[in-house]
Amino acid sequence: MGQWVSEIWHSREILYFLAWRDVKVRYKQAALGVAWALLQPLFTMITFAFFFGKLAGIPSDGVPYPLFSYSALLLWTYFSVTLSQVGNSLIANSSLITKIYFPRVLLPAAAACGGLLDLLVSSVFLIGMLLYYHITPSWTVLLTPIFVGQTVLLVMGLGMLLAALNVRYRDVKYTIPFLTQLGLFVTPIIYPVSFLPHRFQGWLALNPMTGVIQGFRACLFGGGHVDWDVLGCSWIVTLLLLLIGSWHFRSTERVFADVV
Amino acid sequence: MTESITVESLCKRYELGALQQETQLRDQLVRLLRAPFGRRAPKEVIWALRDVSFTVQQGEVVGIIGRNGAGKSTLLKILSKITYPTSGRVRARGRVAALLEVGAGFHEELTGRENIFLNGSIMGMKKKEVDAKLEAIVEFSGLQRFIDTPIKRYSTGMRSRLGFAVAAHLDPDVLIVDEVLAVGDAVFQKKCVSAMHDLRGGGRTVLFVSHNMAAVENLCSRGMWIAEGRVRLDGPMREVIEAYMGSFASADSASKALIAADGRGGSGEIRFTRVEFRSTDGQLQTVTRCGKSLVIRLHYRAQQPIERPAFALRMYTELGTLVTDTGTWLHGLDIPLVPLGDGYLDLEIDSLNLMPGRYYFSLKVDSCLETRVYDALEHAVQLDIEEAPIYGLSRRIDSRFGLVFFPQRWRLDGIGSGARIEVSPAANG
Numbered sequence: 001m002g003q004w005v006s007e008i009w010h011s012r013e014i015l016y017f018l019a020w021r022d023v024k025v026r027y028k029q030a031a032l033g034v035a036w037a038l039l040q041p042l043f044t045m046i047t048f049a050f051f052f053g054k055l056a057g058i059p060s061d062g063v064p065y066p067l068f069s070y071s072a073l074l075l076w077t078y079f080s081v082t083l084s085q086v087g088n089s090l091i092a093n094s095s096l097i098t099k100i101y102f103p104r105v106l107l108p109a110a111a112a113c114g115g116l117l118d119l120l121v122s123s124v125f126l127i128g129m130l131l132y133y134h135i136t137p138s139w140t141v142l143l144t145p146i147f148v149g150q151t152v153l154l155v156m157g158l159g160m161l162l163a164a165l166n167v168r169y170r171d172v173k174y175t176i177p178f179l180t181q182l183g184l185f186v187t188p189i190i191y192p193v194s195f196l197p198h199r200f201q202g203w204l205a206l207n208p209m210t211g212v213i214q215g216f217r218a219c220l221f222g223g224g225h226v227d228w229d230v231l232g233c234s235w236i237v238t239l240l241l242l243l244i245g246s247w248h249f250r251s252t253e254r255v256f257a258d259v260v
Numbered sequence: 261m262t263e264s265i266t267v268e269s270l271c272k273r274y275e276l277g278a279l280q281q282e283t284q285l286r287d288q289l290v291r292l293l294r295a296p297f298g299r300r301a302p303k304e305v306i307w308a309l310r311d312v313s314f315t316v317q318q319g320e321v322v323g324i325i326g327r328n329g330a331g332k333s334t335l336l337k338i339l340s341k342i343t344y345p346t347s348g349r350v351r352a353r354g355r356v357a358a359l360l361e362v363g364a365g366f367h368e369e370l371t372g373r374e375n376i377f378l379n380g381s382i383m384g385m386k387k388k389e390v391d392a393k394l395e396a397i398v399e400f401s402g403l404q405r406f407i408d409t410p411i412k413r414y415s416t417g418m419r420s421r422l423g424f425a426v427a428a429h430l431d432p433d434v435l436i437v438d439e440v441l442a443v444g445d446a447v448f449q450k451k452c453v454s455a456m457h458d459l460r461g462g463g464r465t466v467l468f469v470s471h472n473m474a475a476v477e478n479l480c481s482r483g484m485w486i487a488e489g490r491v492r493l494d495g496p497m498r499e500v501i502e503a504y505m506g507s508f509a510s511a512d513s514a515s516k517a518l519i520a521a522d523g524r525g526g527s528g529e530i531r532f533t534r535v536e537f538r539s540t541d542g543q544l545q546t547v548t549r550c551g552k553s554l555v556i557r558l559h560y561r562a563q564q565p566i567e568r569p570a571f572a573l574r575m576y577t578e579l580g581t582l583v584t585d586t587g588t589w590l591h592g593l594d595i596p597l598v599p600l601g602d603g604y605l606d607l608e609i610d611s612l613n614l615m616p617g618r619y620y621f622s623l624k625v626d627s628c629l630e631t632r633v634y635d636a637l638e639h640a641v642q643l644d645i646e647e648a649p650i651y652g653l654s655r656r657i658d659s660r661f662g663l664v665f666f667p668q669r670w671r672l673d674g675i676g677s678g679a680r681i682e683v684s685p686a687a688n689g
Contacts, residue, residue, distance in 0.1 A: 013381055017381040021374075096364065101340050255343075
C-alpha cells in the first residue's frame with residue numbers, strides 16, 4: 001500500500017494533466033462553456049422549488065426552499081455526475097491503458113478532481129443566494145470543505161469499485177445512471193429527514209450522502225441540532241467504501257490492459 | 261557493461277474464454293444458476309510467451325522480429341509494465357519509455373501544444389522538462405504552423421510526427437519502440453531513424469520491433485526472433501533476419517504445397533494450393549537467373565463458384581522491401597466466374613530484371629464486388645535468382661549494385677575519339 005501511495009505521489013503531475021484535460025475537453029466547443037456547471041443544478045433547483053416546495057408544500061427546516069434544495073443539489077450534482085465519470089474513466093481511456101504505463105488509479109482520481117471545478121462554479125451561485133435571502137452564515141461555514149472532501153472520498157471509493165468492475169462487466173455502465181437516479185430520492189435533497197416517518201429515518205442514515213448533506217446544511221445555515229449518529233454512520237460507510245474500492249481496484253488493476 | 265534489462269523465464273497466458281464469453285455479468289449468473297456446483301467450462305488458453313529469458317546490456321540496440329501473433333507485442337507490453345506476466349520476472353534499470361503507438365493518449369479536442377504537455381507528462385516527463393524542451397519538440401515535428409490547432413484536424417502523418425517528436429525528447433534509459441516507422445512520409449521516417457541513431461549513440465538501450473527488415477538491419481546490432489512465444493534465435497541482426505526470412509519457405513519451393521501454411525488470412529472460399537515456377541518452355545525450376553523469362557503458375561482450389569475474384573501477387577526482397585505488386589485487377593482483367601474445383605493461372609514475366617538474391621512472394625485473392633479477402637499468404641514461397649552475365653559480360657554483379665537493372669545502353673558518341681568498348685561481348689562466355 002505504501003508503495004502504491006508513493007508511486008501515486010510521484011505521478012501527481014500526470015493527475016494534474018489528466019484532470020486538466022478532462023476539464024478542458026468538457027467545455028471546448030461549448031458556447032456557454034463552464035456556465036453549464038451552473039445551469040444543471042440551477043434548473044433542477046427551480047423545478048424542485050416549484051413542484052415540491054410550492055405545489056407539494058414540502059417543509060424545508062425553516063430555510064427558504066430554493067436555498068434548501070440548491071445547497072443539497074450542489075453536492076449531489078457533483079456526486080452523481082462525477083461518479084458516472086469516475087466509473088467510466090477506465091473504459092473511456094482504454095487506448096491509454098493498453099498503450100502506456102502509469103498508475104491506473106490516476107484515471108478515476110483525475111475524473112474526481114476534474115469535477116471540483118464545476119462544484120466551485122456552482123458554489124458561487126450559492127453565495128449569491130445566501131446574500132439574496134439575507135442569510136449570514138456563522139463561522140461553521142468554514143467547516144463546509146470537510147463535507148466536500150467527504151463527497152470526493154465517497155466518489156473515489158465507490159468510483160474505484162465501479163470503474164474496476166466496469167472493465168470486466170460493462171453492465172456497470174448502465175447501472176450508474178440508475179443508481180444515481182434512485183439516490184436522488186433516498187437522500188434528503190428534496191425533503192428534510194424529519195419529513196420521513198421515524199422508522200425510515202434510520203435506514204436513510206445508511207446512505208452516506210445523507211450525513212454529508214445534513215452536515216453541509218448545518219454548517220451553512222447554522223441552528224438546528226446536528227445528528228452525530230448520522231454523521232458518524234456516514235463517515236464509517238464512506239471510509240469502508242474507500243477501503244473496499246481501493247482494495248478491489250488494486251487487486252484487479254494488473255489485468256486491466258488485458259481485459260479492457 | 262551493466263545489464264539494462266533482465267528477463268527471467270517469462271510466461272504470459274491469455275484465457276480466450278474469459279475475455280469473450282463472460283464480459284456480461286448476466287452470463288456468469290446464468291452459468292451459476294444452471295450448474296451451481298459444476299466446474300467452470302474449460303477455457304481456451306493461449307500462451308503468448310513461454311519461458312522467455314534474455315539479458316540486454318546497456319547501450320545495446322536490439323531488433324525483435326517475428327510473425328504477427330508470435331508474442332512480440334506481448335513481450336513489449338510486459339517490459340513496459342502495461343500488462344503483467346503470468347510468471348517470470350522482468351528487471352529494467354532506469355527510466356523506461358515505451359512507444360507502442362505513436363501519439364497514444366492524444367486527445368482529439370486538444371491542440372498540438374496541449375497534447376505535447378499531456379502526452380509528455382503521461383510518458384513520464386515532468387512539466388519543467390516539457391517546458392524546457394517544448395521548442396525543440398515543435399521544431400522536430402515540423403508542425404510550427406499547426407501547433408495551436410486541435411489535432412482532430414491533423415492528418416495521420418501529422419499526428420505521428422507530433423507523437424514521435426515527443427517520444428524523441430523523452431530522454432529515457434530504455435526505449436521500447438513498436439513498429440512506429442511504418443507511418444509517416446519518407447522524410448520523417450529518416451528523421452526518426454536518425455533520432456534513434458542518436459539515442460543509440462547516447463548509450464541508451466533500445467528495443468525495436470518492426471516488420472521492416474531494412475530498418476531493423478540498419479538500426480540494430482543484435483536481433484531476436486520470436487516465434488510461438490519463444491526466442492527462436494538471438495544473435496547478430498543480419499544472421500537473425502536471414503534465418504527468419506528463410507523460414508518462410510523451404511528451399512524446394514518450386515512446387516510447394518501451401519495448404520498447411522500458417523499465418524494465413526482470408527475467409528477461405530478459394531485458396532491457393534501450390535505455386536510453380538516454370539520457364540517459358542514449361543520446365544519446372546527452383547532457381548532462375550537474372551534477366552531470364554519466368555512463368556509463375558498459381559494453383560488454387562475453389563470450394564464454391566467465386567464471382568469476380570481478383571488475384572494478386574507481391575514480390576519482396578530478402579530484407580522485406582517490396583519489389584512489385586501486381587494483379588489481375590491492376591491489369592484490368594475481369595474474371596466473371598471461377599468455377600468450383602481446382603485451376604490455375606499464369607503470370608508470365610518476359611525478363612526478370614532483378615539483381616541476384618533471394619526473393620519472396622505473397623499471394624492474395626480477394627473480391628472485386630465486396631471488401632472480402634478469400635485468401636492471403638505472406639511470404640508464401642521463395643525464389644532464388646542467380647547471377648547471370650547481366651550486361652553481356654561475366655563481371656560479377658550482385659545485390660550491391662542495387663535491386664534492378666534495365667534494358668539499357670551507354671552512348672559514347674558525344675565523347676569523341678578514343679572512347680571504345682573495352683571488351684567485346686562476343687569475347688565473353
